[in-house]
Each structure stands twice: as C-alpha cells, then as structure tokens.
Amino acid sequence: MPKKRFIGGIAWVVAMLAGCGAATASPATRAPLPSEPTMINYVDPSVVHGLTIRTLSTGERGGRRMHASYPAVAGAPRLTDRLRDTVEDELHRFTWRKTPGDTAVAPEFNVDWLLAAASEEVLGVRLRVGRSMDAGWRESRTTLWYDRTDRRVLDSAGLIRDDAAMTTLVRLVGQEMTRRGTPVRLGSLRLDPLRLDPAMFDSLVFNPRGDLVVEFDDGQVGSRATGRVAVAVPSAVSEPLLSPTGLRARRAVVSSARPSGTSEQDMLDASTDKPPARSSRAGEVDCARARCVALTYDDGPGPGTGRLLDVLGRYGARATFFPLGSGASARPDLLRRMRDEGHLVANHTWSHRDLTMLTTLMVTSQLDRAQHAIAQAIGQAPTLMRPPYGGLDGRVADVAGGLGMSVVRWNVNADDREDPAPRAIAERVVARTGPGSIVLMHDVHDATVDAAPEILRRLTEAGYTFVTVPELYGRRAMRPGWIYDSGAAATSPERLSASYPGAMSP
Structure with a gap:
C-alpha cells in the first residue's frame, strides 16, 4: 500500500498462528509492528x-x-x-x-x-x-x-x-x-x-x-x-x-x-487540509458567450496520458481528468503535470467498483482513498467525482456531497471503450457535441489518444472552446452532492433520491 494512504489499505483477517500477536520492533527492522501479524505493508x-x-x-x-x-x-x-x-x-x-x-x-x-x-x-x-x-x-x-x-x-x-x-x-x-x-x-x-x-x-x-x-x-x-x-x-x-x-x-x-515514527507523520500529512482543486486558468473564458465544451477523461493515468497532454497543449485545450486513486498513487507525476498545465483533476474512486452495489462505508472508503491519493499528488482536494459506469443513486450522491464533491456524469459518450478506430471515435464526438456538452472519454485507450488531434481540430474549426467542467457554469458554483450531466443540467440530491426510494438511508 502506498505510504500516506491508509483508508482501506490494510487487510484484516480472522485466522492467525498462535504466538504471532503484538511484538516489539526489533533493532534490525526498526518498523512499527502491527498488533495483527497478517497486516501487510505495500510499496508505494x-x-x-x-x-x-x-x-x-x-x-x-x-x-x-x-x-x-x-x-x-x-x-x-x-x-x-x-x-x-x-x-x-x-x-x-x-x-x-x-x-x-x-x-x-x-x-x-x-x-x-x-x-x-x-x-x-x-x-x-x-x-x-x-x-x-x-x-x-x-x-x-x-x-x-x-x-x-x-x-x-x-x-x-x-x-x-x-x-x-x-x-x-x-x-x-x-x-x-x-x-x-x-x-x-x-x-x-x-x-x-x-x-x-x-x-x-x-x-x-x-x-x-x-x-x-x-x-x-x-x-x-x-x-x-x-x-x-x-x-x-x-x-x-x-x-x-x-x-x-x-x-x-x-x-x-x-x-x-x-x-x-514515520507512519504517524504520514498520517498527519495525509489528513492535512488541501485547497480545493481548481484550474490555474479558470476564468479566462466566459461560457455565457463562448461555445464551451468540457472534454473529460476517465480511468487513467494510462500509457498514453502523457501523449494526450502533449496534444491538448498544442491546441491550448483544457480538460477534466477523472483518474482512479490506484493510478494516482502510481503516477503522481502525470497528475502534477495535469495541474500545472491548467487541467482539472477529479475523483473516480479507488478501484472502479460499482458504487451502488457497495455499503455506505465502502462507498466512503472508495472515494476517500482516492481523494487522499490525488490530494497528496497535486496538493489540492478534488471537488468533483464521477461514479464508475455512471452508477448512481441518492445514497452515493449523499456520500459524495458529504465529502465536498459534486457528481459529474456526461451527455456525450465517445463509446471509445471497445472501438479501435480513432477516426470513428472522433466522428462520434464531433457529431454529438453541442455547446455545454460534457464529453466522456478514457485516456487508458490508445485509440482515444489517437483520436484527440482530430477531435480538437474539428471542434476548434466549429468555434468551440475547451474548458474544465466547473467553467461551464460560470458564476454558478457547483454544489456538493448535486449531479451535473451537461452545462445546462443539474439535479439536486433530493430529487435524485426521490427516484430511488430509501436510497438515502445507511
């Protein structure tokens, strides 16, 4: 488990060998020994x-x-x-x-x-x-x-x-x-x-x-x-x-x-409050006047994420990235690059589980573990989350709101998960995009990265400006727990929970 990430990172068990309880750290290891000997530390x-x-x-x-x-x-x-x-x-x-x-x-x-x-x-x-x-x-x-x-x-x-x-x-x-x-x-x-x-x-x-x-x-x-x-x-x-x-x-x-002594300091560092994540270039575009679109990328970072950032940079385009916490812990360098180049980094849970199938405690753990990993990488706390598979109910929205995050879905799907043809991906995105669109793509797929130049070129020619999701709403601040499907659509958690009877209960 990467150090500085503790929630859910230690596995508990019910069986252990006699005589393997708590012990004093030996001079050789100088490590704080857990009372449960089947706890495992993982490498960052x-x-x-x-x-x-x-x-x-x-x-x-x-x-x-x-x-x-x-x-x-x-x-x-x-x-x-x-x-x-x-x-x-x-x-x-x-x-x-x-x-x-x-x-x-x-x-x-x-x-x-x-x-x-x-x-x-x-x-x-x-x-x-x-x-x-x-x-x-x-x-x-x-x-x-x-x-x-x-x-x-x-x-x-x-x-x-x-x-x-x-x-x-x-x-x-x-x-x-x-x-x-x-x-x-x-x-x-x-x-x-x-x-x-x-x-x-x-x-x-x-x-x-x-x-x-x-x-x-x-x-x-x-x-x-x-x-x-x-x-x-x-x-x-x-x-x-x-x-x-x-x-x-x-x-x-x-x-x-x-x-x-290191683990105590790590826990202190991990719990330190971070400022809300915000694009360093937010405010440059007035989406009430410009034709704005928000390109979003899920599941990364992947092998092609660095190349995608190069392409976005050439077009002066900004995007919103929803990495997994496990990916953030492995490639914090790429998340820092996203932040430094004006993109916005958000939360896509730790390991891509369907949140609607988890207990409230497990939903919280999935989001909180990812939040810690991302915050430690970029020095900012994400204010947006996207549920894997778009799976959402009022209970999940309530947990996200409690953690200070708005829920972002999409109204344009690139359908890029299984399509190996970059041109077809680009055609779908361009054909489906309109002002205020939130476009779903995945930077873990080479075809999606390959499609980026054509998407950016054609939408630029059509007069679109590429912004992060919060910029679509201008001065209307996104609210924690609310659900946003496009620049024109937002749903309150109360309205969502009404569609899922009992979903807000623990």
Whole structure:
C-alpha cells in the first residue's frame, strides 16, 4: 500500500498462528509492528522506475460491468506478460460464465493490484480479483513474484524451497486452523484442515517483520461472508522453508519497512487540509458567450496520458481528468503535470467498483482513498467525482456531497471503450457535441489518444472552446452532492433520491 494512504489499505483477517500477536520492533527492522501479524505493508508504486498501468477491460458489455488493471514494469517484460495472462484468464472465465436468468443486478468483475515488494532483487505483485454473479461479491487473491536475479516469474509456491518444505508449511497452517476450529472447503467439500490443498497457497506475502503470510480466497476458509482469511507463520519457523527467491522477497519487505515514527507523520500529512482543486486558468473564458465544451477523461493515468497532454497543449485545450486513486498513487507525476498545465483533476474512486452495489462505508472508503491519493499528488482536494459506469443513486450522491464533491456524469459518450478506430471515435464526438456538452472519454485507450488531434481540430474549426467542467457554469458554483450531466443540467440530491426510494438511508 502506498505510504500516506491508509483508508482501506490494510487487510484484516480472522485466522492467525498462535504466538504471532503484538511484538516489539526489533533493532534490525526498526518498523512499527502491527498488533495483527497478517497486516501487510505495500510499496508505494511511484518509487518503482518505469512502472505504468495497463487496463485490460473497462466498461459495460452484455449487461456485465468489468474493469481490470495491472502494472507493467520496464525491464520486467516476463512479469508483465504473466500478469496480463493471469488477468485475461480470470476475465475469460467471468465472461463465459452463464448469467442467472433472475439476477436483479448487473454482474461485476474487478481486478486491482498492489505491490507486495520491490527491490533490486525482486518484485511482488498482488492481484485482487473480485466478481459478483449470483451469490454476492467474492474475492480471490494471487501474488506473483519476479526474481530479477535470474529473470524468472514465479507463483507464490516458488517462494518455498521444495515439496518437503511446502508439506511442512501446509501442516503448520492446518494445525493452526484446527486449533481455532476454522473450517476449510474445496469447492463444495469440507476438508480436514490438515489436508489443505497446496494449490490454495497462491498468495504468499510477508509482513514487515518477515513473517510469512498465507492468504486464502473468500469461501476457501470459513464462509464467503468472512472475507479474507490469512495465517502468519513466524519468521523463525518459515525462513528455513524459503527458496532463494523467497529469501530475497523477505529481505525486500523487511528492509523497506517504515522507520519508527514515520507512519504517524504520514498520517498527519495525509489528513492535512488541501485547497480545493481548481484550474490555474479558470476564468479566462466566459461560457455565457463562448461555445464551451468540457472534454473529460476517465480511468487513467494510462500509457498514453502523457501523449494526450502533449496534444491538448498544442491546441491550448483544457480538460477534466477523472483518474482512479490506484493510478494516482502510481503516477503522481502525470497528475502534477495535469495541474500545472491548467487541467482539472477529479475523483473516480479507488478501484472502479460499482458504487451502488457497495455499503455506505465502502462507498466512503472508495472515494476517500482516492481523494487522499490525488490530494497528496497535486496538493489540492478534488471537488468533483464521477461514479464508475455512471452508477448512481441518492445514497452515493449523499456520500459524495458529504465529502465536498459534486457528481459529474456526461451527455456525450465517445463509446471509445471497445472501438479501435480513432477516426470513428472522433466522428462520434464531433457529431454529438453541442455547446455545454460534457464529453466522456478514457485516456487508458490508445485509440482515444489517437483520436484527440482530430477531435480538437474539428471542434476548434466549429468555434468551440475547451474548458474544465466547473467553467461551464460560470458564476454558478457547483454544489456538493448535486449531479451535473451537461452545462445546462443539474439535479439536486433530493430529487435524485426521490427516484430511488430509501436510497438515502445507511
């Protein structure tokens, strides 16, 4: 988890090994040790040179909502390929699974990621795959490791020395589950914990003091409602079981643990109030007289975002960017460039979940985590948010309003998610745009970036001026919690909640 971002970043569990409770920080690690040993610190992705984010799928197709991203690291193409293949396999299984005929909500698929370790010797990427179909939300976890010494990609089992060591690890974990009475399931079968399947051990990570943490998927151990379950095996017991790559991974985590006292200061920095985000060029255009249009870009930053900023700069155009919090934490340099070049940076949640399917607490976490990440990157607090998939009800609008954000949707959709033809994207945008339009596009797609020059050229020739969303409203300040679909349309949260009976209740 990037330091300075704390809300929702630590995973809690219900199972741990005996004797692994709170401990005093050792002189070797000088790290503040959590009382729960299966808590994991994650690496700030912005410190990893050459890291970009790839988005495999985003949007809604066939009544299913899908978003999947993973990191690509320069110099580690085998890791990038393996991550892509893993995400593609999960997406394929979700896409081809039959949808229940009586489902009342759209099935959803979501993949996000965190760095479990990063050093000159090793990289660890933890994928969290979430899906809902007919039995509520379920998550699985897979951690892949890249050994930079011999340029190999390994499953988590590769952290363990050999089959005999894996057998010992399985026995240790099974003994603890037996002691706690924790049930174990493989599909519909209930198993003796001492007969755990090693294939379940596909997410092995380390806590800051070097204990080996074994994570399980939802429903593998305990009920689905339990969520993430993990067991921490003390370093003194687990270290002899580790392979050379495992030892490198453990060393990377322990050596990068925060020095004592740093986390408190980080929390203070993260909670410091920031001024409201505002374009540095706001006020240059009077949209009551000019033909204004607001170009907006979701889901980034992507590999082509820098190139898009170049194009916008050549035309003197400003846009509103709605990055994900996970992307903001990985590429704060691009967000700062957006700010410096007169664009506006807004909030698109942390990981692109359908907010209408989340509890109020989870909605708040999705927005607040992204808010912290963006504010730390640009030194300003976003005042706008856009719900993923446009999914909105009165409750979500109420949470956004409570966090000081207006809700922005759109009235022009570029339909650029699946279209590989830049010219077709440009044709749709130009044909659908009118004065006061809010145009939805995605800077994670190369075709959208390629379409930008023609969109800007043709709309400029038609007399349009490109401004950020708040400028469409001139002196009419946008109100927190209100919903804005175009320069001419705004909906109060009270009116929205009337369309969703009971939506404003917790």
